[in-house]
Amino acid sequence: MSDVSDPTGAPGPLFGLRVVELASEHAAFAGKMLGDLGADVIVVEPPGGHPSRAYGPFADDVEDPERSLWWWHYNTSKRGVVLDLDSDTGAEHFRRLAGEADIVLEGEPPDALATRHLDHPDLRADHEELIWVSVTAFGRTGTRAQEPATDLTLLAGGGPVWSCGYDDHSLPPVRGGGNQAFHIASTFAVMAALTAVLARDVTGRGQHIDVSMHAAANVTTEAGSYEWLVARGTVQRQTGRHALTTMTMPTQMCCADGLYVTTGFPPRAQRDYEALIDWLVTLGLRDEFPDIVLLDLAVERGGVTIAEMATDPLAVEIFGVGREALMFIAERITADEFFRGGQTRGLACGVVAAPEEAFDSEHFVARGFPVEVEHDDLGRSYRYAGAPFLMPASPWRIARRAPHVGEHDTEILGG
């Protein structure tokens, strides 16, 4: 298998762990993370393949269960088998596979496995060391456990959507793109599963892990939740920046070339204000910037802190002028010039890149982030998103392309 991220061939950190995953759209990313980190992941699909194989877009826009880019992305490093859990043979195979596994990962509706006698309590007695992870919309029990949900409704009902959108509140709030409700929950599922593995190292015992996608969205809103928890404040969405209880000045700016940049937070440290003045001078804009006096004052007083701003009106004013100076510069240069000009002066800022632009950026390429994955069946290889972190002694690696329907039936289930 071609792999540019790992010249050594050393196994990943989860090498030796066996995971049996029942295919689902919302826990697939968890299985991918475990597999890319070296676990032996067997994804179990129903006869005909999992419905997410019908999700587009498709390779070369040819609709085919083996060409779904969704399936490709979320099922790397896995081997695949087909089992009909409603048949005696299928159920028996599943029991055996689960019994031999370290981790079972599933996203079935809350009662679906119990009614088939294939749930954790049905297997636990004979497999005390088994770790069983259930990822559901609202948790496995409770008032709302049976409600239907999708990525959109989870992010809308769980909090993130309320914080995202535009200053203009006649426009609807916005769901962040990319199936993030599934990513959030899947990442927590992996964190919890690995925690259970480390606990098992000590106790020898596995356990059940209940993951709620709704709860995961709820605790992924930063101040959205804790403004209310601490001070009963309700944050308001604002274009491209933090939702806060008060409306703040823009931090996302359209540059001279029509592309956007953001500064996140404005400068606060003395050296930031020095850098800002230097930048204005270099661009020949010092005399044109109306509030240059306040920038000089910021340098004199040694910058400002967020804590000071709670009590000192001048600190608030200086903070605002730092932001205005950045916007003043942005309107006069390109987004890339702004990004590099700011960052080389130590000012935190970023260009708003499309995913493909991030992926192709010189920096990502230099770090080996794009990785080639061979598709032997199509006689070529494609570039995929690479490692979320570099761990040289046990590298992250896409061990294989996503499996075809039932590709490893013989290898895993026998002839």
Next chain:
Amino acid sequence: MAGERRSAALSHLRICDLSGQLAGAGATRFLAAFGAQVIRIEDPVRQGTWDIVRGAPPFVDDRRGIEMGGGFNNHNVEKLGITLNLRTERGKQLLRQLVAISDVVTENFAAGVLARMGFPYDELRAIKPDIVYVSNSGFGATGPNSAFKTWGPIVQAVSGLTFSSGLPHQPPAGWGFSYMDHMGADTMAVAILAGLIHRNRTGEGQWIDMACTEAGTTLVGPDLLDYTVNGRPLRRPGQPDSNRSHAPARAPHGIYPAAGDDNWVAIACRDDADWKNLAAVIDEPWALDPRNDTLAERLAVQDALDERIAAWTVTRDRFAVAEALRAARVPAAAVARPEDRIDHDPATAEWGLWPTVHHREMGDVRVDGLPVHLSETDWVIERGGPCLGEHNHRVLSEILGLDDAEIEQLAKDGVT
């Protein structure tokens, strides 16, 4: 300490934690909630204000100052907090002693900062050969942009996440919070746990270099494949359009206005059956028109359909709409305000999602819980975030074995 209830899951592990903000603190928060002994180290000279949320709003009452930051408390529950002035030789020596008895060292300074403070990986490894060292910086330790500085919103911008979130003909909406502080922290926690599992299996430690921007770009995977496989970039006319569902193709799928001020309801039809159920609830001729029964047709007339649905929802209560649709098995949710989901949602209440911690200065405060429950060794979140140097005596005495006179002298000398 007597009377403290802690999770047993990771109680055998000690983390020497130099991280902060949410992007770092959120990672060790998870481990602390599962019982790891997380010793958070702060700078006494700057009173811990390297962490911008120390002392920042929201506040529980009129009191202000470095102990009163609501976000800091939220992100640092269940940790021990000590101060060490790492500009001093004695401070460095104490850090070495802590590293020597720790399993993990964590930090999320800008790349290279900890090395310049005298603790590059080679030094950490010399102190503790199997140490798992995890650094989380914006662009990682190598590469042309490694010196660049980031906050969550910058990470999101540079990684493609900001661009992917928005409505057509509008600027990027992005994320109204530091999504990549959350996901960066969560990914960092995965890195720590994976590093520990590898160490337990092989006896080998390592330096795990996480670039938060790369972690961000792993979260736009299918869009990237459309580009690398089909040559189709996301920067193209009509995109992004993230309230709709293009992959998989679904319609109707959107966020619609409801009665009242800034009220909205999300509706997602997964398939033809969902649409038929939605149409039956709406029960108006345009909805029941059989031409809309196929996805292809609904996609073709999606703008008109969305206008009709909005005209239907805009006079109705957002909760009533969502409830009626869910009763008909159609995924729907009122866009929840914080109050709705924190104080009036049976699912979060039953989960125990908002535990109350006790903070030495703030008193009892509710915080984020965790969205997982472990049947045998579940999380415990009861202890508030540490005040500056709150556990100096406890850590120096009980863990490093210093006597009271030595501890007093360290404070006098400006080491703690």
